[in-house]
Every structure is written in structure tokens, then in C-alpha cells.
Amino acid sequence: MASERRLAPEQGLFEEGEPVEAAYVVTQGMLKLFKLLADGRRQIVGFMLPGDFLGFALGELHVCTAEAVTEVELCRFPRAQFLALCDECPSLEKEILQQASTELAAAQDQMLLLGRKNATERVASFVLNMRRRQRLGPSDPVRLPMSRTDIADHLGLTVETVSRSLSRLRTQRLIDSLDRHLIRIRQEARLEEAAGARHC
Amino acid sequence: MASERRLAPEQGLFEEGEPVEAAYVVTQGMLKLFKLLADGRRQIVGFMLPGDFLGFALGELHVCTAEAVTEVELCRFPRAQFLALCDECPSLEKEILQQASTELAAAQDQMLLLGRKNATERVASFVLNMRRRQRLGPSDPVRLPMSRTDIADHLGLTVETVSRSLSRLRTQRLIDSLDRHLIRIRQEARLEEAAGARHC
DNA sequence: CGCACTCTTGACCGCACTCAACGTTGGTGG
DNA sequence: CCACCAACGTTGAGTGCGGTCAAGAGTGCG
Numbered sequence: 254m255a256s257e258r259r260l261a262p263e264q265g266l267f268e269e270g271e272p273v274e275a276a277y278v279v280t281q282g283m284l285k286l287f288k289l290l291a292d293g294r295r296q297i298v299g300f301m302l303p304g305d306f307l308g309f310a311l312g313e314l315h316v317c318t319a320e321a322v323t324e325v326e327l328c329r330f331p332r333a334q335f336l337a338l339c340d341e342c343p344s345l346e347k348e349i350l351q352q353a354s355t356e357l358a359a360a361q362d363q364m365l366l367l368g369r370k371n372a373t374e375r376v377a378s379f380v381l382n383m384r385r386r387q388r389l390g391p392s393d394p395v396r397l398p399m400s401r402t403d404i405a406d407h408l409g410l411t412v413e414t415v416s417r418s419l420s421r422l423r424t425q426r427l428i429d430s431l432d433r434h435l436i437r438i439r440q441e442a443r444l445e446e447a448a449g450a451r452h453c
Numbered sequence: 454m455a456s457e458r459r460l461a462p463e464q465g466l467f468e469e470g471e472p473v474e475a476a477y478v479v480t481q482g483m484l485k486l487f488k489l490l491a492d493g494r495r496q497i498v499g500f501m502l503p504g505d506f507l508g509f510a511l512g513e514l515h516v517c518t519a520e521a522v523t524e525v526e527l528c529r530f531p532r533a534q535f536l537a538l539c540d541e542c543p544s545l546e547k548e549i550l551q552q553a554s555t556e557l558a559a560a561q562d563q564m565l566l567l568g569r570k571n572a573t574e575r576v577a578s579f580v581l582n583m584r585r586r587q588r589l590g591p592s593d594p595v596r597l598p599m600s601r602t603d604i605a606d607h608l609g610l611t612v613e614t615v616s617r618s619l620s621r622l623r624t625q626r627l628i629d630s631l632d633r634h635l636i637r638i639r640q641e642a643r644l645e646e647a648a649g650a651r652h653c
Numbered sequence: 654c655g656c657a658c659t660c661t662t663g664a665c666c667g668c669a670c671t672c673a674a675c676g677t678t679g680g681t682g683g
Numbered sequence: 684c685c686a687c688c689a690a691c692g693t694t695g696a697g698t699g700c701g702g703t704c705a706a707g708a709g710t711g712c713g
Contacts, residue, residue: 270653288565289652296565310554311547317561343543346550347511353553354510360560361517365488365496367567368609372669401692409568414669416693433678433692452489453470572701601660614701616661633660633710 258329260284260321267308268318276335277307282325283398286317287406297407299359300399302386308332309349323398367409370449375408376418377448380428380436394437422447458529460484460521467508468518476535477507482525483598486517487606497607499559500599502586508532509549523598567609570649575608576618577648580628580636594637622647 258277260266266277269288284301298317301307307319307327330338339346362382366375384395397404401412408415419436422428427444429437438444458477460466466477469488484501498517501507507519507527530538539546562582566575584595597604601612608615619636622628627644629637638644 286561288561290565290569291650291652294569294649296568298561298564310557311551312554312558316558340543343540343546346543346546350546350550350553351511353550353557354512357510357553357557357560358512358516360557360564361486361488361498363564364498364560364567365490367564368496368606369490369494406568411670412692413671413694417669420693449494450491452491611702612660613662613703617701620661 254330254334256329258327260325260327262321262323264321264325266319266321266325266327267315269315271315272313273308273310273315273332275332276309276330277327278330279303279305279307280326280328283322284319284325285322285399285403285407286319288317295406296409297403298363299356300383300407306349306352309352322403372408372410372414373418373421373447374449375410376404376415377422377427377444379404379408380422380438381441381444381448384438392437394431394435397434397436454530454534456529458527460525460527462521462523464521464525466519466521466525466527467515469515471515472513473508473510473515473532475532476509476530477527478530479503479505479507480526480528483522484519484525485522485599485603485607486519488517495606496609497603498563499556500583500607506549506552509552522603572608572610572614573618573621573647574649575610576604576615577622577627577644579604579608580622580638581641581644581648584638592637594631594635597634597636 258266260282266284267273279301280303282303284307285297286299286301286307287295287297289295300322301319308315310316339349362378366378370378380395380397383397387393387396389395399407401415404410405412405415410418419428419430422444423430425443425447427438427440427447429439431437458466460482466484467473479501480503482503484507485497486499486501486507487495487497489495500522501519508515510516539549566578570578580595580597583597587593587596589595599607601615604610605612605615610618619628619630622644623630625643625647627638627640627647629639631637
């Protein structure tokens with residue numbers, strides 16, 4: 254009934270506008286979900302990690318495109334069977350509603366970021382978000398497997414500005430770069446502050 | 454079991470961080486949902502219209518603040534009773550998941566807008582969005598009951614830029630201003646184009 | 654009519670974008 | 684193993700869009 258699916262980095266899973274043929278659960282790796290404008294401008298609306306659902310939305314058509322960032326493994330459920338399963342098992346539906354709530358809250362945070370934060374605040378917020386979503390100890394380094402271009406397209410910036418902002422955070426000793434895709438947070442409290450403190 | 458609730462313009466319904474005590478269905482008027490940063494920067498993450506659910510998210514705490522834009526009427530369901538009702542009636546849960554999907558898709562559109570569109574594209578998109586959400590005939594004017602400040606805080610702009618962008622759309626004959634809160638779309642196709650055409 | 658508030662318009666400024674050069678990294682083949 | 688090369692990332696210089704600051708126009712209420 255459910256089948257496994259593997260993707261190589263940069264390989265697509267589905268595209269915006271296509272009919273939804275299946276639901277997925279990510280089991281390994283990272284995917285990006287994005288939308289495009291006609292002239293090629295791109296907004297990455299989210300990154301998906303192990304445990305996340307994909308295509309659970311009840312619409313008939315995908316509202317964004319999904320592509321692998323790293324090597325990815327997913328569990329695939331054909332749509333009809335998935336919908337049937339939902340009807341049988343109300344706790345599954347509750348689980349999905351739960352994730353939808355979480356994603357909506359994340360989307361709202363991202364709107365605040367995109368609408369009202371400056372470049373450094375966006376990058377600082379992003380690093381902290383990525384850390385929160387990985388299961389890490391206090392001083393484990395944060396993995397950022399995606400390219401600078403992907404980060405820029407997620408934060409509504411350019412590659413150059415992302416790079417400059419990371420450099421500034423490094424200069425201020427808030428983070429270290431262990432390597433291009435691995436960042437250590439040196440001063441979490443000050444990084445939180447640099448990310449733009451929440452009201453309350 | 455359900456009770457009615459009325460709000461005057463600018464009156465608050467709940468605040469970010471408060472425990473969720475009830476769910477609501479909007480029956481009349483318009484509300485705004487927003488988040489704040491410590492220094493007062495504000496992002497309006499959405500406007501709620503009749504038929505929309507509020508506080509359906511399964512989290513314990515509100516993730517944003519809700520305030521009336523116009524006079525508002527809502528139907529209020531205490532949280533415990535609402536959750537019980539959900540368990541009894543799976544179609545209610547489905548309905549809520551349906552709205553969550555819709556809202557998530559809208560949030561993703563908004564991220565594209567905030568991350569990648571310029572000022573004029575944002576304002577044009579906003580006018581078209583508002584028209585789509587009201588039940589209007591082809592040449593009915595669009596109601597924008599919220600202030601320019603609210604529009605700015607929704608689009609990640611300043612009041613001045615919103616005003617200038619509307620003026621530009623007016624100069625280009627894409628819209629007419631019948632009054633401060635009432636706009637007529639003159640050339641829908643060109644306005645759609647000015648809003649930044651979607652890929653595909 | 655007067656006052657307060659919202660909206661619009663104008664002049665100037667600054668942050669992030671653009672364009673360009675350079676550095677770094679990883680993969681390939683000699 | 685190193686040389687080469689293409690892709691990615693960083694850094695610098697200059698520009699422009701939208702923000703800031705300020706003044707004026709429009710609106711609604713008492």
C-alpha cells in the first residue's frame with residue numbers, strides 16, 4: 254500500500270499546478286517547497302525534514318513545487334488510499350491537523366520575518382529556526398544543507414546579502430562557521446536578540 | 454452552548470501568547486490577525502471574513518493577536534466543548550482541516566508576495582486578493598475597510614509606499630478610487646499582470 | 654466651523670540589490 | 684597526485700527602491 258521513494262539532490266517530487274496524486278512522509282533528508290513568478294523569482298516557503306507530511310492538503314492541485322535538497326527518502330501513499338485511511342482512522346486526521354497548525358504558525362512567523370525584519374535579523378532567525386527543528390544538544394553545530402541561493406530565496410534576500418549577514422554574525426562572534434554547511438552558535442541569547450525579539 | 458460575541462472596530466478578541474479559550478466563527482465584519490516585534494514593528498498575517506474559523510488551531514496558546522477592523526459579530530465555542538464536538542463529528546474536523554489547507558496556501562502566496570514582489574506588485578496583488586475573497590460581480594467595487602496602516606503592515610511596506618502605489622495604479626488607469634475604502638478595478642487583466650504573473 | 658486623524662505628496666537618505674572581481678571547494682582527467 | 688575547471692561563496696563599489704521625515708490635502712465628528 255505505501256511504497257518507498259528516493260530522490261537525489263535537486264530532484265523534483267512534484268510541481269505547482271499538478272494534481273495531487275499521493276501524500277508523503279519524509280523519512281530521511283531535506284526537501285524544499287517553493288513557488289515561482291513568471292520571470293523566475295522564487296520563494297522557498299519551507300524546508301521539510303524527517304517526520305513531516307507532504308501533500309496532505311485537501312486541495313486537488315499542488316500549490317507549490319517540491320524538490321530534494323539532500324538525498325531524500327519518503328514513504329508514499331496514493332491519494333485515494335490515503336483519503337480512505339483518513340476516514341478510517343480519526344487520529345490520523347488529528348495528527349495531520351496538528352501538523353497543519355504547526356505549519357501555519359511557522360508560516361506566520363515567516364511572514365513576520367519577510368515583512369518586517371532586516372537582513373541580519375532574517376539570517377539570525379533562520380539559523381535559530383533550523384536549530385530548533387533539528388534535534389540538537391546545546392552546543393551541537395547546526396546543519397544548513399541547502400545552498401546560499403536556497404537560503405536567500407527562503408529569506409527574501411540575495412545570495413550576497415545572506416553571505417554578508419553571516420559574515421557579520423561571525424565578526425560579532427555570535428556564530429562560527431565550521432564549514433560552508435555547518436554553523437556553531439556561540440552566544441545563543443545574543444543571537445536570539447539579533448533575530449528580533451518577540452513581543453512579550 | 455455557542456454564544457454570540459460582538460466587537461467594536463479596533464477592539465481586541467485575543468492576544469498572542471494567551472491560552473486558547475474558545476474557537477470562533479466570524480459571522481459579520483472583518484478582523485485582522487497580527488504579530489509584533491519587541492520594538493513595535495507589526496505584521497498582519499491575515500484578515501478574517503464571515504465564514505472563517507478562528508482559534509481552531511490545536512495549540513494551547515494563540516500564536517497571534519486578533520483585533521476587529523470593522524464592527525464584528527462572531528459565534529463563540531468554548532474550547533472544551535469545541536474539542537468534544539470535533540470528536541463527535543468527523544465532518545467538522547474535515548471542514549477545519551479544509552480551511553487550514555486554504556489558509557496555508559494563502560500564507561504561502563503571502564510569503565511569495567513579501568519575499569519577492571515589489572511595492573506595486575504587492576498592492577495590486579492585495580486588491581485582487583480582497584476582491585477574490587468577497588463575493589462580487591465582475592464590476593462591483595472592492596471594499597478595503599482597513600486603514601492604509603493596516604494594509605502597509607500586511608504587505609510589509611510603509612503607509613506612504615502603499616499610498617504611492619495606489620496612486621500609480623490609479624494613474625495607469627488600472628483602478629479607480631471611489632472613496633478611501635472602495636476601489637473599482639478598471640482593467641482586471643492588466644492588474645493581474647501588474648500583480649506579478651504566476652509561473653505556468 | 655474647527656480640530657484631529659488619515660491619507661497623499663514631495664525631498665532626501667540608507668539598506669539591500671546589482672554588477673563585478675576574487676577566493677574556495679570539489680570533481681575530473683591527465 | 685596535482686592541474687584544471689566549473690560551481691559556489693565571499694567581498695567590494697556603486698545604484699535604486701522603498702523608508703524616513705516633513706508638509707499639505709482630505710475627511711469626519713462634535
